[in-house]
Amino acid sequence: MKITNEIYQVGGGTLTSPEDAAIYLINFNDQAALVDAGCGGAENKLLKNIAACGIRLEQIQYLLITHCHFDHTGGAKSLSDKCRCKIVAHELDAAFLEEGNNTVTAANWYGSTIAPFMVDRKLKGSLESINLGERTIQAIHTPGHSPGSVVYLTESEGLKVLFAQDVHGPLDRSFMSVKKDYLKSLELLLSLEADILCEGHFGIYKGKKKVKNFIKQFLK
Template sequence: MKMILDNLWQVGGDELTHPADAAIYLIRFGTAAALVDAGTGHGHDQMLTNIARCLPAEVPIDYLLLTHCHFDHTGGAAAARRIFSCRIVVHALDAAYLETGDSQVTAAAWYGERMAPLPIDLKLDQEETVLPIGSGAVTAVHWPGHSPGSVIYHTEISGQRIVFGQDVHGPIHPALRSNEKQYQASLAKLLDLDADLLLEGHFGIYRGKTAVQKFIRSFMR
């Protein structure tokens, strides 16, 4: 478990739960919390231990906010939903691959795994959706490119703009239904958000506007 800011933690990832896991973040807004992504599920027990170290048992996890459909972010989603009774949020364009358990487009097959069909509670279909959580809120923004229904989530903590942008680095691959043109437009959109803190799925945590912008620009054409 890694504390990032007050009420913001990394509770999973390749060094925290399982080598194949993308980052799992936990954010608390007073009386309720949310998870961002769920890893492969292979580090599930360690994730639960890490969460218990951050969050008192009486504070509910209202949402599991999925950034996109890929297995390294979603394989653990069903178990997290069962344990926490949280609602799974994902963009409608990626929900389709999770609900049917498409092991190709979710990249489960790349990991030698099978994606089991996953129930989705809330399908995002707008450019932006505000999700109230406890005393705060998270804004979901459609961020297509790496996958058709990729999403970034942003919020403010102590006046800092925090962006959960998993797989900002790509890759762009036809088997993933990636789209380079959309990806480039999404990178520009991410730059405009002017984040103070960018939480990436595989590349770690970028602190400060300069470091965030440098990372984003490194993928722009």
């Protein structure tokens, strides 16, 4: 599913499996990155969708993890082994992925277990830049839903594209959600003034106003 000429949705819902959060593909000058990996149960479909975008696995440089939850990371180990790409996640969530923590990653919720994996690049602090095909993707720390939640912000065809998975929450003590941080992060998301929002479970919103309205409903 094409979002711009450089960005596609390749997983989530009917594209792979209803359990999977959305998986996005960014292609900047023939260097690619994936945003999140889904649960991993429909990897064959995912690989087919990536190929249908004209991307070979060896072009994938990064797997950009938004946060540690199983519906975004269960497939990360197998996928990154196949692509031989670097896994990127915030250090505050990386620990739970590396130790295979089934509670904080919510793998338990899915009646599953997380395959632990090492995070190659641990994001620190509130903002880091990632280079891809001579372009830039910003990783912005947005804690609340999980301690190390991040959003990725980039530009494509003159539009600000925001990959902000699980903007909607939920908040749960078992995965260390903090409401105060979550609300602050929502305000930060609004201030980014994105033109396109690629969400984890609620689809793609195009137009600044639609993006803002989607985010604002969770501030109430």
